């Protein structure tokens with residue numbers, strides 16, 4: 001379907017669109033171990049990356065994948081991998097290692113639902129680090145986030161994560177993937193390519209930052225303090241959110257990722273019924289947009305957290321809401337029979353009824 | 362238990378500075394490893410070969426966790442210290458991005474055969490064009506002398522106090538033999554550093570492996586049996602003979618696989 005100005009949209013599955021976005025962003029190394037619904041992204045990268053001059057390796061485990069991706073990242077190449085929650089659990093050793101080596105990497109969690117919020121925002125690796133995590137609500141946003149994440153990873157020299165899911169991976173939309181231009185980045189003067197060997201100033205990447213005799217490193221204490229300061233700076237600079245109808249809201253509905261599409265619809269309907277309700281969505285799960293939430297929730301008599309898990313993001317919402325006593329969870333564990341995606345609770349009628357029940361209207 | 366005897370610093374022939382003995386790719390000869398440790402001898406061989414083959418300024422080292430990590434720190438080679446056991450996976454990502462660079466992995470028996478057997482076997486099967494080095498002393502030296510997957514039968518360690526008994530601790534793994542069976546590997550050899558003769562032979566193995574890597578022939582592997590008198594709980598001067606009687610007796614030396622036959 002041709003649009004105005006010669007823009008051509010193609011009907012693409014979310015996984016293919018994300019793959020195109022990664023390649024447009026300059027990703028040249030991709031690896032993964034099949035696991036639905038991440039598998040489709042791996043397939044798309046395997047099909048397309050070689051033609052773009054890159055390499056895609058079908059790894060023999062998620063542990064192998066994250067370590068291969070780390071190796072590629074250490075050479076300065078834009079590198080990525082991913083999985084679903086269980087596979088990412090295996091990858092945590094490498095995520096921590098990337099963070100403490102200050103190596104950029106993009107991780108795709110094509111999650112089987114919403115139960116990986118803690119994993120995405122708290123991580124499971126060792127040491128003091130955080131992972132920038134963006135949770136798109138639909139395929140176009142996933143495409144934009146993918147390109148942004150490659151930039152953020154390089155800019156802050158840190159692993160970053162896209163929190164997608166079955167809906168993003170499998171929804172087909174008409175879309176055009178264009179490379180986005182970001183502000184210039186500093187040169188990767190830390191990357192290893194073997195050419196400094198034998199010069200007396202060989203480079204070394206090591207989480208303990210010990211350096212070599214000719215170029216001593218800062219050592220773990222100083223290095224890790226600096227890295228902790230960097231994450232504090234990221235926390236101030238990179239929080240992203242979306243707020244709707246919050247100015248006069250007395251009820252605020254908070255959700256993340258693809259469920260936000262349902263939330264916004266319900267907010268529209270309830271507004272039409274005369275309810276002063278608004279919605280808030282952390283676009284970055286970490287850094288959590290805490291001050292924006294405090295502002296959006298000021299004066300609300302109810303802050304309702306709709307997430308399809310046993311209650312994970314509710315911790316962050318409670319920490320930052322203007323009045324923590326009005327925070328209530330209205331989601332819950334909800335998985336469909338296949339185990340691959342959200343279950344019955346992801347339903348407009350059910351959500352509307354649940355909101356009305358909780359606020360007594 | 363045998364008492365561990367300490368020796369003094371290495372004796373340097375009169376009029377010669379230690380530095381003259383050092384390969385150019387070493388930024389400092391001052392390491393913190395035990396007297397009698399075999400790792401520095403084995404590593405010296407590698408540095409000499411890199412220099413002799415003209416690979417000095419296009420070589421990259423991926424190093425595991427063990428006493429040999431010291432060698433990475435002192436070497437004038439672009440280096441990446443990676444997670445325990447994962448060097449062959451990390452090297453895969455590196456080499457795929459830098460196909461013209463000499464990529465070496467350095468691991469011990471604990472790192473490669475205990476923690477990382479999966480990674481090395483798959484890298485070998487994929488035929489990654491890297492040179493994997495195994496400094497095998499049959500113990501976790503770094504942690505203080507514990508049982509690894511290559512500890513020979515009868516060897517006493519802090520976690521096999523009465524000696525490795527197959528009924529309790531199982532059998533040692535000969536990873537070179539496993540690798541030699543894989544179609545992706547093109548060169549598999551095992552040397553040692555307990556005598557001048559074995560050192561010279563090991564050097565030829567490392568040279569062959571690196572040459573084949575640069576020819577793009579496939580996965581190359583050199584295991585080097587190294588002394589760990591501290592971890593074995595034997596007096597330092599007995600290390601080389603002890604290696605001969607125990608490790609070399611279990612893991613035979615020589616080329617297990619080479620283009621055109623070993």
Ligand SMILES: Cc1ncc(C[n+]2csc(CCOP(=O)(O)OP(=O)(O)O)c2C)c(N)n1
Pocket residue numbers: 425426427428429445468469470471472473496498500501502503504509
């Ligand atoms: C994941 C992990 N587990 C355990 C350790 C602790 N550790 C450090 S070195 C080492 C063993 C080293 O053994 P080997 O590779 O044989 O080297 P050697 O010291 O004998 O030369 C271990 C277990 C670690 N660093 N990381």
Ligand code: SF4
Pocket residue numbers: 393394395396397398399400428498502503588589590591592
């Ligand atoms: S413990 Fe063993 S391997 Fe480690 S430095 Fe001492 S002798 Fe060498």
Ligand SMILES: [Mg+2]
Pocket residue numbers: 427469470471496497498499500501502509
């Ligand atoms: Mg060892």
